[in-house]
Amino acid sequence: MAKLKITQVKSSIGSTKRQKATLEALGLTKLNNPVEHEATPQIVGMVNKLRHLISVEEVK
Known part of the structure; x- marks a missing residue:
C-alpha cells in the first residue's frame, strides 16, 4: 500500500x-x-474533501 505525505x-x-x-x-x-498516512479509501476520501486546503505527495 502506498503512503501519502x-x-x-x-x-x-x-x-x-x-x-x-x-x-x-x-x-x-x-x-x-x-x-x-497509508493510502486507504478512508484517507483518500478525506484528502478529496480537503484538496483546496492541502497538498499531497506519494512517498515511496
Whole structure:
C-alpha cells in the first residue's frame, strides 16, 4: 500500500466545522507541517474533501 505525505498549505479560517474536523482527524495542526498516512479509501476520501486546503505527495 502506498503512503501519502499530506501538508496543509492554506488556513482553515472560514472553513466549515466538518472540514476543520477532517483536518484534525488527519493530524494536521499547523501550516506546512506534513503528516504521513497509508493510502486507504478512508484517507483518500478525506484528502478529496480537503484538496483546496492541502497538498499531497506519494512517498515511496
